[in-house]
Amino acid sequence: MNKSDFAGLTALVIDDEYFMRRLLSALLHDIGFSSVVTTEDGAEGLNRIESTTHAIDVVICDLEMPLVNGFEFIAMLRASREADNPNIPVVIVTGHSEERHVHDAVKLGIHGFLVKPISHATLERRVRQALQSEPIDPEQLAQKPQPMLP
Structure with missing residues (x-):
């Protein structure tokens, strides 16, 4: 994928x-999202x-939010019967990099994990990975957690 590959795609950002x-x-606009x-x-979210009548291609979601947090959002999305695609790639963004947060989010079916502060290059890399791959396998994460962290 190059920058133009994001043209025509829609991202949903959920953050309080x-x-x-x-x-x-x-x-996201800078890396090419329309x-x-x-x-x-x-x-x-x-x-x-x-x-929506326009498909969401990827979700960038904070973990710590009032009302419905990122963990709850992912669980509800994956169980949704109303969403056109309940398996939309989700990249979690958080200020917390504790291993348990990573593992809990992976168990819910995320495609990537970013720790704040976020760099342009890291965001682009994680979004590309999310759009091109399946959710992170919890078994592989247990063996080598480093790829999920910046």
């Missing part, structure tokens, strides 16, 4: 912090996925 939504949106939709929490 306005600054992070703006930053991630700008970075459209970026933002929401403040997991419930709003799931509603957007379930009600």
Whole structure:
């Protein structure tokens, strides 16, 4: 994939912090995404996925949010009967890099994990990986957790 490969794709950014939504949106546009939709929490994000007529190609989601956090969002998305694609690639973004957070998120079916602060190159690399691969295998993570962290 190159930058033009993101053209025509839509990303959903879910983060309760306005600054992070703006930053991630700008970075995603910069790497080539045509459209970026933002929401403040997991419930709003799931509603957007379930009600949109335009497909969401990848989700960038914070873990720590009030109301519906990232873990709850992923669990609800994967179980959704309303979403056109409940297996949308999800990349988690968080300020917490504890191993248990990584393992808990992987068990829910994420495609990547980013620890704040986020660099342009790392975000692009994780999004590319998410769009090109299956969710992270929890068995492989137990053997070598380093690929999930920046």
